[in-house]
Amino acid sequence: MKTPVYMDNHATTRVDPRVVEAMVPFFTDVYGNPGSTSHVFGWDAAEAVDAARQSIAAAIGAEAKEIVFTSGATESNNLALRGLAERTRRKGSHIVSIATEHKAILDPLTKLGRRGFEVTLLDVEQAGNPRAGWLDPQRLGEAIRDDTLLATVMLANNEIGVIQPLAEIASICRSRGVPLHCDATQAVGRIPVDVAALDVDLMSFSAHKFYGPKGIGALYVRRRPVVRLEAQIEGGGQERGLRSGTLNPPGIIGMAKALELSVAEMPQESQRLRALRERLYNGLRAIPDVMLNGPALDDPALRVPGNLNCSFLGVDGEALMMSMRDLAVSSGSACTSANPEPSHVLRALGLSDDQTRASLRFGLGRFNTEEEVDFAINLLTDTVARLRKLSSTAR
Ligand SMILES: Cc1ncc(COP(=O)(O)O)c(C=O)c1O
Missing domain, CATH: 3.90.1150.10 (Aspartate Aminotransferase, domain 1)
Structure with missing residues (x-):
């Protein structure tokens, strides 16, 4: 030992050696910019990115077009929360979440709070209860108001590992017409995660939590019914305008391989x-x-x-x-x-x-x-x- x-x-x-092996050619051989449409270097990179996007989407029950690559879950969370709040502001200004979220949710919510949004952070079951840390979905139902524009609840907690009843939470949100974001960073690759079964509208996850590389993550953005977001990073219009910036093929290929292995094993x-x-x-x-x-x-x-x-x-x-x-x-x-x-x-x-x-x-x-x-x-x-x-x- x-x-x-x-x-x-x-x-x-730790990045799994099988993931490293899959990534290496995309540093040295297939190094084109997937956005370069005029030559074979770009085409090859774009083809590999497309296949990886397809594989990541399939692993979480999504469609390839519903995956937006980001630098990790912090960015995905920021894009989901700010992007939705800015886009749908006229519908209301109330956001519901829970007290035990990661800082990558709580900090953007605090910032939105300073910009005039009202944030309700729900309590969870207390220590001593066998479900300590768990959110009673009924509590969420009671907190939703006519002006609630978004709910965001994590799937698995990063400190105490508690798994929230997302499918029940989603069904409450759906019946009240409230979009639901889920920070699934600690869940994807560790427990089965299927966006169709969970019925979430937006979901963040990150490769370095499942034996993939750091600096690459994704946001799932539902297409039916469509969820519209305001881009937070603008430029070349990559990722259908939702997240500009040259894509990271080694990271994306590594993320796909890592998720494939985690799901299979x-x-x-x-x-x-x-x-x-x-x-x-x-x-x-x-x-x-x-x-x-x-x-x-x-x-x-x-x-x-x-x-x-x-x-x-x-x-x-x-x-x-x-x-x-x-x-x-x-x-x-x-x-x-x-x-x-x-x-x-x-x-x-x-x-x-x-x-x-x-x-x-x-x-x-x-x-x-x-x-x-x-x-x-x-x-x-x-x-x-x-x-x-x-x-x-x-x-
Ligand atoms: C629940 C949760 N959300 C978000 C993050 C941030 O992820 P990333 O490091 O990919 O930005 C983490 C990582 O610690 C996390 O555990």
Whole structure:
């Protein structure tokens, strides 16, 4: 086993070597601009992009023309929210979402709020409930008003892995004539996602969450009934005018290959990840005062397979992480310069600041092994005990 061990697959994933192999020719041989219509270099690149678009669309139950390539889910979310709000403003100014969305939803919503839109952020089920983090669709139904122009609800949460009942939410939105956007970044490639079955109008996803490259993502934009958006990046008119800029063939081909592999391997892989997670949790729960955050682990419909989030009470998650240089996880107190706040997701579940700060998020993925899980359990058992001892002698 090689150290450090990577268990932060919600942040990003290693690019699968099979994906790298598929991408390489598009740097070196087929390097034309797919927008060049006058020569074979452009035609070859355009042909490969078309095939990749077709394959990505098929993997999520969409049509090729409904896929808009972007630089990733942050851009897709911005295009969906701002693009729709700007285009349909005259219909109303109210937007509904949930408190546990990713910052790539919450920040654009805050900005829209400053521009006169009214944003309602719904509460989710609280800690202690086996469905902690879950949105009761009825709550959404009650929040929709005559002037609601958009609802946006994520499919799977990036911290606690909870899966929202999108199909039920969509049916409420459809019956009230409200378009629905879904940030499916943590779901696509991990659980089955079909835009027709979910009946969403807009959906964001990103290749680097499913063993594809960073810097490439897509927005699904429904054509029947059509959803109209205002472009946020203008220029050469690529992507039917919705997202200008030269396309990224290596990224697009890599994204298609990565999604193809993830979908093909999903049935066995999700079972394997669930078993690894159970092993990890069983090991960690033997440590005194460990609390599971998020929904129950035993219902596959409620939580993505590789996600685990625990609080090690009395220990600071950041200090814990820093004491385990050989294990890459992430903490609920993520004191990065971009976000000095304790996790808004855990706080939305009703956790105290101390419980939030004591949390670690584990994201198990394709390249993790049982041996690595056992290593993580032993390391955490020792480190938590050592830090608790230190803080009790300091008192
Ligand atoms: C739920 C969710 N939405 C959006 C993003 C942003 O994706 P990207 O890195 O592709 O911009 C992430 C990535 O962390 C995410 O987990």
